[in-house]
Amino acid sequence: MAENDEKYMKMCFALAKKGAGKVAPNPLVGCVVLDKKGNIAAKGYHKKYGQNHAERDALLKLKNNEAEGGTLYVNLEPCSHYGKTPPCVDLIIERKIARVVIGMKDVNPAVDGISKLKKAGIKVDFILEKEAEFLNRRFIKTMTRKLPYVVLKTATTMDGKIASHTGSSKWITREEARKLVYKMRKEFDCILTSSNTVLADNPAMETTSNQWKCILDKDLRTDKTFRIYSQGKIYIASKENTPLKNGKLDLESVLRELYKLEIYSVFVECGGTLAGALLKQGLIDEVYQFIAPKILNDNSGLSCFSNDKTDEISQAKPLRFYEIRKLGEDVLLKALCIK
Numbered sequence: 001m002a003e004n005d006e007k008y009m010k011m012c013f014a015l016a017k018k019g020a021g022k023v024a025p026n027p028l029v030g031c032v033v034l035d036k037k038g039n040i041a042a043k044g045y046h047k048k049y050g051q052n053h054a055e056r057d058a059l060l061k062l063k064n065n066e067a068e069g070g071t072l073y074v075n076l077e078p079c080s081h082y083g084k085t086p087p088c089v090d091l092i093i094e095r096k097i098a099r100v101v102i103g104m105k106d107v108n109p110a111v112d113g114i115s116k117l118k119k120a121g122i123k124v125d126f127i128l129e130k131e132a133e134f135l136n137r138r139f140i141k142t143m144t145r146k147l148p149y150v151v152l153k154t155a156t157t158m159d160g161k162i163a164s165h166t167g168s169s170k171w172i173t174r175e176e177a178r179k180l181v182y183k184m185r186k187e188f189d190c191i192l193t194s195s196n197t198v199l200a201d202n203p204a205m206e207t208t209s210n211q212w213k214c215i216l217d218k219d220l221r222t223d224k225t226f227r228i229y230s231q232g233k234i235y236i237a238s239k240e241n242t243p244l245k246n247g248k249l250d251l252e253s254v255l256r257e258l259y260k261l262e263i264y265s266v267f268v269e270c271g272g273t274l275a276g277a278l279l280k281q282g283l284i285d286e287v288y289q290f291i292a293p294k295i296l297n298d299n300s301g302l303s304c305f306s307n308d309k310t311d312e313i314s315q316a317k318p319l320r321f322y323e324i325r326k327l328g329e330d331v332l333l334k335a336l337c338i339k
């Protein structure tokens, strides 16, 4: 490994993130090219679905072969197949790059860039693989499972309650946290909620006009008079278009249908019953939990996850915190579900 490999791979991560929200179902990819002397010759990233990949974006900025004998850093294995653009490995070979440093192997079975690079005599190294996989966790899920990436958001008291026994739930968290939720919604293709939550709270769940809202409503108990219907693209999962499992909508089938609609990320805002069912069926990838410095202290209050009884603490669902943030008086925890 060369001295600055980590530094340049982290630069690729930062460049890749600039494409967030614009490249799905493609991965987030950034690229840095060094010349033979180790100076940066070009940088690039994948800007939008269908447009140039990061390597091509960077290499096409070179006027001549000023990166000949140099190193190319990219956080994902370069592609070797014709997709919307020609193979990046061909351009890397053509530009006479001597070494390619990669973050992670591509999970797309159509990609075999590494062997092609090696066959051309290019040295290939890996660095920061775990970090690269974390960056592209949405892409890995959608590519390997053909299901959207699911994040469940919940706002709770310190004792994990989302409403009192009377259903009173406004407001648990303060303005700052709620404003952040409006912003977060924009990072997803679809907001998913339940008939119960629509009937209880009549939330607008504002999105952009291009975003979807999916309402799980087996018996079509909601209608267009509810605020959620006032904007966005609406998908209602009911017993008329979704198979049932134990008398309820089959949640995995709903997600598969959403994937067919080119929905690659879903933000779930619901109560404890649906959250508990999604968690139990292994359909949640991450939890965003906003916690207010309040304790309801009511055994009959609604819990953020309320499935059947679990006997042993060892049976609790394991997660891994990756971000903890203070938002005014409240706290936001972000955690990955460990499969």
Ligand SMILES: NC(=O)c1ccc[n+]([C@@H]2O[C@H](COP(=O)([O-])OP(=O)(O)OC[C@H]3O[C@@H](n4cnc5c(N)ncnc54)[C@H](OP(=O)(O)O)[C@@H]3O)[C@@H](O)[C@H]2O)c1
Residues within 6 Å of the ligand: 153, 154, 155, 156, 162, 163, 167, 168, 169, 172, 194, 195, 196, 197, 200, 201, 216, 217, 218, 219, 221, 248, 249, 250, 251, 269, 270, 271, 272, 273, 274, 275, 277, 278, 302
């Ligand atoms: N604090 C927060 O972050 C937050 C967010 C949202 C809501 N809430 C609160 O949550 C409360 C509602 O909670 P809740 O537990 O009654 O409702 P919920 O969890 O939002 O939704 C329950 C509904 O989801 C569907 N569902 C539940 N389990 C399912 C399963 N296993 N398979 C398929 N579908 C399933 C059913 O709808 P269908 O039978 O119609 O399909 C069911 O009626 C409200 O008081 C609201 O204020 C709080």
